[in-house]
Amino acid sequence: MEAVKEKIEWMIDYDFLDIQYSGKLPMIVFTERGWYIERDRRADEFLAEWDKWIEEDQPIPDMTYLKDRNRGMILLLLKKAQESGETKYIPYLEAWEQVDYKKVRAEIRKTIGMLKSGEQVDRSEALERQQEWNEALKGSAPQDIQLKCWECGDRFTFSIGEQKFFKDMGFQWPKRCEKCRLERKFGELF
Numbered sequence: 001m002e003a004v005k006e007k008i009e010w011m012i013d014y015d016f017l018d019i020q021y022s023g024k025l026p027m028i029v030f031t032e033r034g035w036y037i038e039r040d041r042r043a044d045e046f047l048a049e050w051d052k053w054i055e056e057d058q059p060i061p062d063m064t065y066l067k068d069r070n071r072g073m074i075l076l077l078l079k080k081a082q083e084s085g086e087t088k089y090i091p092y093l094e095a096w097e098q099v100d101y102k103k104v105r106a107e108i109r110k111t112i113g114m115l116k117s118g119e120q121v122d123r124s125e126a127l128e129r130q131q132e133w134n135e136a137l138k139g140s141a142p143q144d145i146q147l148k149c150w151e152c153g154d155r156f157t158f159s160i161g162e163q164k165f166f167k168d169m170g171f172q173w174p175k176r177c178e179k180c181r182l183e184r185k186f187g188e189l190f
């Protein structure tokens with residue numbers, strides 16, 4: 001439990017995960033960076049599953065299992081199928097085409113067409129994606145942030161520690177510098 005907690009906290013600090021408050025309950029969600037990485041992995045896992053089933057000569061499953069998943073991930077999965085050039089995926093794609101929504105269906109059809117034609121897919125996009133993925137994987141180390149005060153316009157430091165505290169408490173980022181915060185609080189005294 002302790003190790004899992006530590007890992008999650010590290011992933012929050014490095015911008016892979018975030019905490020969102022739904023009512024009073026904190027919920028762990030992917031950041032844009034985190035989802036960029038995870039989405040790619042999920043797409044690879046789905047394709048690897050097809051590879052395994054094809055190798056084991058298994059019957060084509062009920063393809064509705066791919067329906068209603070994250071659209072971005074599904075389109076990436078199709079892109080990867082296109083890039084693979086593997087005609088063995090065609091029966092899966094044809095079965096899938098029967099059950100999914102119009103937009104996904106169009107993309108599935110396009111994928112089938114590309115695989116059937118045997119045309120070489122431009123690899124540069126896949127390469128670029130791989131580079132971005134590697135970059136995303138480095139994460140973003142926590143650092144002090146300079147914020148601008150709404151009241152007086154001065155810059156002030158929002159430290160790593162404060163950021164952590166605000167996040168844990170589910171607070172919005174501070175809008176005012178400390179001086180203005182105190183002035184608001186105690187008014188005429190200052």
Ligand SMILES: [Zn+2]
Pocket residue numbers: 149150151152153154176177178179180181
């Ligand atoms: Zn101020």
